[in-house]
Amino acid sequence: MAYQLHHNTKRKFDDYAAADAWMRYDETLPLSLSSPIQFFVRMFSGGKTLVLQADSSDSVASVHRKIQSITGIRSIQSTSGVPRMEQRLIYRGKQLQLQQRLSECGIQNDDTLQLVGRMRSTRHPHTWRLMNDLNSLIHALCNCNDNTDVNANVTCMMKMLTDFLTMTPKDGADRSEQYLQIFIHSSVPAALVKLYVSPSVTTKQAGHECICQFIDSCKTLFANPVTVYRQFAPILFEFCKILRGAVGVDDALYIFCRSSLAAMMKGYVHDVKCMLRLQDVFPFVRELATRLSCALELSVQSAEFIQLSDSDVREFIKFMHPVKCAIRRQQTFGCPVSFPSLMQSEAGNERIEIEGVHRVFCDLQEKMELCLKKLESQLGLINKERGEHIVSCWPLYLLILKELESISKLYKGLEEMFWEKMRQRRVELCFLMVRLSKRSTDYQWILEHKEVTNFKIRQRFALKMLREGRHKNEEFYEMLICRSRLFEQSFEYIGHVNPRSLRGQLFMQFENEEATGPGVLREWFSLVFEAIFNPQNTLFVSCPNDGRRFFPNPASKVDPLHLEYFTFSGRMIALALLHRVQISIAFDRVFFLQLAGEDISFEDIRDADPYLYSGCKKILEMDAKMVDEDILGLTFVCEDEELGSRKVVELCPDGKNTIVNSENRDNYVNRLVKHRFVTSIAHQVAHFSQGFGDIITDRRLRKSFYRILDHEDLNKMLHGSKTAVSVENWKEHTNYNGYKKDDLQISWFWEIVGSMSAEQKNVLLFFWTSIKSLPVEGFGGLDSKLHIYKTLDSHDKLPSAHTCFYRLCFPPYPSMDVMQNRLNIITQNYVGCSFGAE
Template identity: 35%
Template sequence: MKKITKTKSSKLQFFVRMMWNCNTLVIRASREKTVESLLEQISSKTRIPIQHQRLIYEGKQLTLEQSLCECGIENDANLQLVGRLRSIACPKVWKATQYIVSLILRLCRGELVIGASRIIDDHLTYYINDSEYFSVFMFMEIPSLLVALYMSRYANACVADSVIKDFVRICLDLKDKKLQGVYLEVSLEFCELLRRARCKYDDPLYVFCRDSFSSLLTLVGRVNFQNPKGEVMLRGVFDCVHEIADELLRFLDLSMNCPTGEGFSFNFVLDFVKFSGHLRMGLAEQQATSDEFLNCTIGYEEEPLIAGVVDQLHIVFIKLLSKMDECLQVMEDCLVNKKHGKGDGAVINNGWSHYIIILKVLYHISKLYSGAKEMFWEVLLRQKSMLSHMIVRYSKNTDDHRWVLENRSVTDFECRRHLAMMMFPDLNDESLGYEMLIDRSQLLAESFEYISQANSTSLEGGLFMEFRNEEGTGPGVVREWLVLVCQEIFNPEHALFVACPNDRRRFFPNAGEFRLEFKMHNFTLLHAIQLEYFQCQ
């Protein structure tokens, strides 16, 4: 009975012994996989290039084209991994690289080498386009040596900083996308080595390498995440997403506790958008092969690396969604206090404008998991007023917020109208006019805010005016608003005008508060609107 189960199963588990250090790898693969794909899997674990590996089974060297079934490999088989002799086809590359390794080791010992940065940079620039150089570069562990030099206490650490940045810039400037895809692995290696050395978001070199890794991913385009090296790359992308998400959670807490949201960096939001996009692309490919939601580790028994990413991204999603729920509640409390005149009414939190971007990323992640979209919409339905406020207040014509329209119940009419208006072609400001949404209870304050930010050109096109929670628009609403504002302008409580000491029937504009009245007066003259509001007593 056991024999029948074994022959039916296409899954294998066997052992690969590395002869130079006596370590053993446990490998899981299907019988149909080729020896070449097996070597790629081993390379992703050991960082040893395929061309430097030889697999021996039962005294025979396995060829790349053979499948594991053709090689006769069964469960619990023992294979030997041995290295190849260094290629004699490119002795110049090996010799030059050995010299660079010895130079870096001298710098690590604290020796002073004049022009070390230039020597290493010239070497990298000269050999980086050589097809053999990548394998030599990784085999000699130059990334590890440079990071060790960067973390050393000697003054030579600045050499490593300069060399790593120059190397990454060279990779970004390469014309060959295929070659850029090869060196993508080096960029990830620098990120992982620096992270292991306790470098975080406040380390300039680490941030530079992480940003460059994202830029290389974009330049390379589609990365095949469905092979062993691709799985390692996918894990590397997730590590960046996880790290940035932790930073975002910290700054979201800061945005709730700090009234103005100072310190909430847009760079973290932008990094989260970029890396999560690459990660979603990779997981979407995995989802397409299984045609199911990524709701658990089922389907990834042979790929524990992918299974771990799937589970952990789900945890990141839940944490960020819960934190956004808290932030939107705090935001609502602040706006309510402002409306009732409590606290600092002039406070505008700089972090609020970033919330809508984070929610958009969470929406796209929710599509990968069973039940996640329902959880996402439930939070937005609970925070409907704040979502609508953010879209009306902070969205721009260049933003794509159509995802919100997928569930109409999470937005109000005003928000949906605003989104619909933004879908029209972008026209000249003069033809569109100037759009305002005014709360009657904050008439003068909000009118001052809108008009003070407007330039003369936009006002020449007229006003698209609407009162909050009212559907009426058009010239009649504009006229009503002008009358009400002018009445408020001459309200003695606001002290916008000062009585003439010699003639109580005359008033002079208060020099410090004159901008609003001046623009309003110009607007009425420009559009031939007659207002009888000069009734001073």
Template identity: 40%
Template sequence: MSPPAALACYRRNAKRRRDAPDHALPSSKQPVMTTHSAASSSGAGGSFYASPRSVHFFVRATDSKTIAMHAAWDDTVGAVLDHLAGCGYGRDLRLLYAGRQLLPEATIASLCLPPDSTLHLAARLRSTPHPEAWQLASHIAATAAAAEAAATSTPSHSLDCLVKEYILCASGSRKRGDRDDPVDIMSTRHRAEEYLDIFLQAGAAVALVRLYLSNSSFFRSFAERAIRCFLSTDPVSPMPPAVKPVTAPVLLEFCRLLSVTTGSKDSLYKSCRYTLASVLCEPLSPLTSSKSPARVIEQVLPFAREVVEVVLSGLTSESMMVTRADLEEFSNFFKVLRHQVHRWMPDGPMRKNLYNREHEHSDTWVWELHEMSMNLLRSVDECLKRLEMDLSTLSSESRGVIESQPLWANRLHILAMLTELDLISAIFEDVAHNLRFVLLAHKAPLNALVHSSKRNEHLHWLVKHKDLLCFEARRNLVLMLFSEGKDDYGELHEMLIDRSHLLDESFEYITQARPSELHSGLFMEFKNEEATGPGVLREWFCMVCQALFSPQQVLFSPCPNDQRRFYLNGTSVVDPLHLKYFIFSGRIIGLAVMHKVQVGIVLDRTLFLHLAGRSITLEDIAAADPVTYASCKRILEMGATDIDELTLTFSRDVHTLGSRRTIELCAGGQDISVNIKNREHYIDLLIKNIFVDSISAQLANFAKGFSEILASPDLQKVFFGFLDLEDFDRILGGSNSTINLKDWRSHTQYNGYKEKDRHINWFWKSMTIEQQRQLLFFWTSVKYLPSDGFGGLSSKLYIYKTLESADHLPSSHTCFYRLCLPPYPSLKVMQNQLQKITQEHVSCSFGTW
């Protein structure tokens, strides 16, 4: 009988106790014994009869089975051993109690065993290097047993103190706060592991649970406090770091015992189960790293199944809510299960025939885990259907509002469930197929969930399904790859820039900063100007990018047919600092994206593809080098004779600073002629040489600068994996189309004026198309609107009425999108004043805080 079954029997009252099916023994010197395996025990068995002249006890065997026995007082330890040997446990056995061997000639009566004691069976006498551990663990067990028997109420007050002392001993420190010389972590953990094993062997865990099952609330509370010492919930006495990873066997024992005695609703059991899930995820947990994977899965699966039922109950409820704690516990248990499955079968997803319930050779846990996974997927599918119905009742304008509401944010646990199912899909091939089908069927709620999601590093798996995501969802995913900025100005990287030395000083501030200093965000101001804040920062970004991508810098070249689109200039080597400037350029682009500033420039496809780690083809160079593109297209269209007449070889001539040199596209390229058979290979090598090899150092430094702004440089591939070039254009460049005046007016509010006032009508009539963008920049420091227009800005725009006279120019608070407009006496006066501030050379630096 396993410990849980023994405890279940122990709790039954005397009326329900009946004789268990005993093995009749021929001699009174042979004890009666009944054995049940731990795997089959459920607490439903009967109890054991013990006469006034007999004793009932348990024996923990070497095969992890617990044997329930009762024997006469005059039976000897040797008789017990003989009986165990006859039951197949072998010869040369030893019985241990409280860490000491029991002499074979000793009678049961002479041992003075406490009620329901646990003895340990060993094939040989085991010596222990930790006698103090046996002594203290036995004392804990005896104290709990004495309290349970109501022999005394005095010792129980120190039960939790004894357990805390035992945990401290396991960590190698008697007193909390000791400052001994550092001990090797692994040896300390090994010591702690041995101590906790002794804790179990001495029966301390069983004794504590028995006391917890007491009818006395007084003793029950002391037992609970003692057990909770293993749960790391006490901020005053936290679990030592060396002990926590190895507590899994003890926690597993508590969970087993409590699950069959108190049930899954018991608060202590739920706390033990929650902590068990957390500890099992520790990298060096002995339970998950040493045992066979199948055995670990069988031990963990019953508790995971309970948590899955809790999650399913929440998903199928009216609110579809799952608490954060339940979700975390579910995630931890499934993390352990996935890890063990990968150990059990490391070669990828299982074939369907391996998790068929009817498959005679499949392990039971395989199809049980698959069944739980499919039930979860079905419940998530139903939740997405309900969310889609909610979205279908809203207009397109209202959807953006509902996605930002806290109620919608409370649905993000469904996205977390999808993440878990994606991880499970690496185990079962049909889960991956069905998950894709569910996402395809519910694109609208999927996009709404992703769009409203907050910082979450676990959503990278969605790159496999980016074709199902809208631009707003993809943009949110990549913005979450940057470190979270700080609102406290003391945490920001501060810059004081002289406008007359804008690029040089900006270069120094940005390149000399450590990447970690830039992750918090930027705070800058211009020398001799009072204005500070986000508006000034937006202005700085636009001005720096305008200067950085200017042809005079020889770093980038505009595409012939699109002056906003730039690729790397191979002649940048003329500047000895060009590689540092490319790091600076990459950082500036990354910071602009991080701060959500549209700077009006975009990257050429060849540069974008390099950052994304993708290969460059002929069609990709059309914008950057239309001449080479057209030449290559003609070569592909020529016949064999025409190609031969070109006398091309696998080389190309390069002109730099008035000198000419020949570069071979491959080894011996000058001696290899281009013909109709190898022309495609020639074109591939030519494109690679022009757009990759010849500027490899510049590309590497630009990419380095950009990746340093991400939360981790390793995320660059994920960042560009979510985006197409058109997406990146919209994020970085914004809209270059004519401003929609109707959209502008609809996103403007008034203070001191009314929408139909004559001054407001004059204002909207005063701007020419050429002046609109300059006025917008003066008003907001936004030169290029987001791709979705004024609705993409972080705030409405405001026009405030001031009391200044007509000779005052309008002023702005760019941080708050606020324009301060005096009540000019006529349309002509207003036009003259607006014309002054919309001249490009004066539209900057007018903003105030």
């Protein structure tokens, strides 16, 4: 194998016998005054480093023999009977000759030598020469006491580093790798660190500036991430390893190098040629985890919340990325790792590091529990404060917990334990999510575990998904609708337009009507959904026992445009949620589960088809002997009604001849349910889902929307409150203009409203606001309070409403009877649902 060598060694060894003689007889040379030294020998192969001790008078040949005794690597091989030198030692860019004494080579305590294989002419002589000159200059600086010379030499040294990077090819990873390896193999990193640890303040500053400039220049010059990740990371590893041993992990320069290395970890670990070992990266994880653990512990002990280091948290996460990848790749203990088996194992690569990651997880989870408990104890005080500020460590709490959740997936049983702990800290988690909510994607890992959240949190982030990616300055999308052609025209406006046009504000007006604004928009939504879910349109079927719950109609194909109508329906539902309009309908469980991408079970059809559910339940519970006697006379077929005729469908291959018995009846029921509620409406669900997804700007969130919600969550958002309207709640959220709350007319008004039937209250509410159903939170969930305005109209006038602003207007009627008469007229359905709303 051929290796590169400094240009001074560019020659052939013609007399291999002489070299062999020096290896065997160097002890016959005369001895000189010697002194013991300790030095390091870095191996090209495997990156190992040997620690050797020798006298300064020992020869280079004796060092070769020591290396051979330790590693088994022979320095001389025989090819066709001709001895040949196979291993060489390099120091400061120069090859050491066998007959040289260590003192003659200038080797001192803690110096590093490089062992390389048989070398021929180097392919990059100028680079090796530059590194050799740089090493010589650094050595001179380390022994220089003249500040003027130091400043001049520092300038020269920085130029040499820049020249090296400029010479390094930028157009190919393999070519640049050869140059950057020369930087390591020539021991320049060790030399620069030696300069940095110099007792002289001037030379120490010089070392600091040179290392920082070199690292920053690499980031700038190597714009291609592949080059940076693959070639430059080993240099940073080298700097970090040497600095860790020389100055410790709290040193500013070490922290700078570690941060620079952390920045490239995610890309570097995905390079197949540069798979990182756990042994290389885990020390960074361990030291950062220790810093985080100490900070969290101090936060618990202090009366205030101690500020965590944002950089420590983010670097911990970045270094954990390659560590997690390495654990997933290892085969010895499986993945997820069985920790008891790991503890009992006496061998196995990377066992110590895998165990160490587990310890890091347990320690940080324990500290985070204590921090959350402290937060819980202070929630009452926090919620009472006005103008509550966000403590800067709180966002970092969620970042740490997110990383711990990711780590927990590496070990069997650990993920379940983690979420059990989080369920116990549910209140604090919800508090943090509400206070810190920005992008919904930041909290997907929590939101998909619904047991640790509540409805308000899930609703908040579902609406955030719909709003994300929108801009306040989006153009209005204008619609002019004729009431007599409301469904057809609404379908044209919504179903056929580019989805981007619907992501701004909607401006709605009915033909030949002056009224515009949010109230008219709410009315339009209400009327469109009445048409969509009208049984005559055959798009949706209501549940027999609950007419407010719907699922797609398998027979919708009677209309050739039915799939386009489902896309339109999906868009309309998403728009209603986006604009916070309750539509007084709900989805049945079988529909919701398919939108969420989940399987339908037999128990899920209970409400959608009680008759089928009851029949299947009897089949499953019937005595096995009776079923096997074919008392039911069933085979694996079912009948579908299509365009007025009935069609037999086989539920499995040769279903007509497959008799249902006690052994296959579960399979029969499952296939029947799947055909009835999955296969027969698959196209309708897919088009509805596509239409709904059109309104979500961020494509990554389209599959997540339903997963973060429970079935009833969505129904609460769509249908709103199912409880009767509370007059007291109504009064609490109503303001007065021209009237006072203790005026006779106001007292009469609320007394009359209190005596109304539930239907009359709903009609009055719709007349007043264009709202048919209140949010789950009641009147407090509306975007503003309601208002009662005093007018100067005659007492003959009926009340009027400005639904956009939630205003009800009426004159000071002279008596309660007159007011009762006027309100009775308003609360008649045929009047209240079409009268004077603006």
